[in-house]
Amino acid sequence: MTDPGTPAEAKARLRRELRATRTRRARAAREHAAVGFERHLAELLAGSPHLDVAAYLPMPTEPPLEPALAAAHRRGHRIWVPVCEPGRRLAWAHWTPDAWCASAAWAGCANPWAPATGPR
Secondary structure (H helix, E strand, C coil), rough: CCCHHHHHHHHHHHHHHHHHHHEEEEEEHHHHHHHHHHHHHHHHHCCCCCCEEEEECCCCCCCCCCCHHHHHCCCCCCEEEEEHHHHHHHEEEECCCCEEEEEEEEEEEEEEECECCCCC
16 A cells, blocks of 8 residues: 555545545536435424524535525524635634625635634
């Protein structure tokens, strides 16, 4: 067996492989997964008002989770999403369905235009 290199190299290689797999996934499969996520999230939150929900904003090759998050928001839950800051630092921002998001090209994810919180 060959040495996979440093942990950072192995992580980068795995990230590339996962992105390639997601890219090959059919749109119908992504939408099916999103419907399942929305149903499961609604079941988890049923009867519990005003919870905090941590989620992520998907990349175009991932299931579209925004409809499920918007439904949870309408039911009074606060949605928190990670914000990718320079240096790959992680912070969190409160997300609403009308939040404007910008792509953090260096991080490969969408960032909401909202004040971030968390360790810096």
